[in-house]
Amino acid sequence: xxxxxxxxxxxxxxxxxxxxxxxxxxxxxxxxxxxxxxxxxxxxxxxxxxxxxxxxxxxxxxxxxxxxxxxxxxxxxxxxxxxxxxxxxxxxxxxxxxxxxxxxxxxxxxxxxxxxxxxxxxxxxxxxxxxxxxxxxxxxxxxxxxxxxxxxxxxxxxxxxxxxxxxxxxxxxxxxxxxxxxxxxxxxxxxxxxxxxxxxxxxxxxxxxxxxxxxxxxxxxxxxxxxxxxxxxxxxxxxxxxxx
Numbered sequence: 001x002x003x004x005x006x007x008x009x010x011x012x013x014x015x016x017x018x019x020x021x022x023x024x025x026x027x028x029x030x031x032x033x034x035x036x037x038x039x040x041x042x043x044x045x046x047x048x049x050x051x052x053x054x055x056x057x058x059x060x061x062x063x064x065x066x067x068x069x070x071x072x073x074x075x076x077x078x079x080x081x082x083x084x085x086x087x088x089x090x091x092x093x094x095x096x097x098x099x100x101x102x103x104x105x106x107x108x109x110x111x112x113x114x115x116x117x118x119x120x121x122x123x124x125x126x127x128x129x130x131x132x133x134x135x136x137x138x139x140x141x142x143x144x145x146x147x148x149x150x151x152x153x154x155x156x157x158x159x160x161x162x163x164x165x166x167x168x169x170x171x172x173x174x175x176x177x178x179x180x181x182x183x184x185x186x187x188x189x190x191x192x193x194x195x196x197x198x199x200x201x202x203x204x205x206x207x208x209x210x211x212x213x214x215x216x217x218x219x220x221x222x223x224x225x226x227x228x229x230x231x232x233x234x235x236x237x238x239x240x241x242x243x244x
Contacts, residue, residue, distance in 0.1 A: 002036035003109065004085040004092060008078050010045035010071075020052050021102035022223055027059070031103070035109040039089065043081040046071045055150055080173050086164055095164070099119035099155045101223035102131075108218040112158045113196040115143045119211050126163040126200075126208035130156040132217040147210045154196025156219040171202055185210065 007030070009023050031037065044056055046068045059065050066084075078097070090182050094116070100158065105111070108130060116128040121144060126181060131153060200210060 001089060001092070002039045003094055003113070004033065004039045004041060004089045005030075005037065005039045005079050005096045005098065005109070006043065006085050007011055007098045008043045008045065008081055010047060010077070016049050016052070019101070019223075020049070020055065021050070023052075024055065025222060026100050026102050026104075028099070029104045033104050033106045033108055035096075035104075037063065041066070041081065041085050043077065044068065045073075045077040067181060074195045075198055076173065079168075079199070082159065082164065083168055083173055087159055090227045093161055095159050095161070097154075097159060098219075099126075099221075101221065102155050103220045103222055104156070105218045108156070109158075112156075112213070112218055115213055116158055116160075116211060118142075119146070120170060123211075124208050125160065125211050126167075126203040126206075127157040127159040128211040128213065129153060130158065131166040131214055131221065132213050132215065143209045143214055143216070145214050147212055148204065154194070154199075155221050163203065166206065167199070167202060171207065 001081070007026070010019075030040075040063045042056070042059055042063055042065045044052075044065065044067045047053060048057070056065055056067065066081075069119065072080070082095060084205055086092070089095070094113060098104075112128060112130050116125070119125055119128075125146075203210065
């Protein structure tokens with residue numbers, strides 16, 4: 001079986017048409033890539049807009065599509081999605097996780113796994129982040145950097161099954177996430193409630209580091225506003241995205 005790929009999506013109340021546009025662009029970019037999509041999972045977190053629902057129906061004809069019956073929130077939605085994919089593919093070493101507002105290099109999966117497997121074996125790595133969002137050039141010959149205590153962002157990861165099993169055994173699926181109200185969303189520290197921040201911090205606490213691709217981003221974030229603060233996201237664009 002090909003490596004499982006998990007994409008999570010949610011079209012919220014604000015910017016619903018733009019979010020759907022990004023989701024469609026992400027699917028198109030994924031389908032143009034060289035990744036085998038036989039084992040693609042799409043998890044939708046309770047979208048209610050007709051255009052979104054119609055698009056999900058078309059995707060169900062080709063892929064495994066799961067829709068939540070109420071809003072799970074980013075942590076529970078994403079962690080349970082990844083956990084389900086690992087449970088249904090117990091022999092797989094990796095799962096790829098993707099957000100729904102990205103573009104992908106054609107060889108994103110093949111190159112991402114190759115770089116992950118080139119990481120020094122003495123390093124305890126939870127996942128590799130496929131976006132070099134800082135855009136800083138590094139003169140080292142290595143195609144990655146190691147982040148031990150910092151938040152690497154969460155738009156595209158390849159996750160090791162060995163880490164995920166340990167993570168779920170320790171923290172479980174839900175981990176007590178709050179679904180944020182509007183006042184909490186305006187809090188600059190609200191990112192601490194999000195999937196990528198929490199999982200990374202827990203991974204650090206478990207002795208894991210994070211690998212991040214370097215000098216050649218394999219994905220690009222195309223969303224124009226944060227789904228949390230609704231602030232402009234231009235600063236998260238990678239200057240090193242090679243394109244399709």
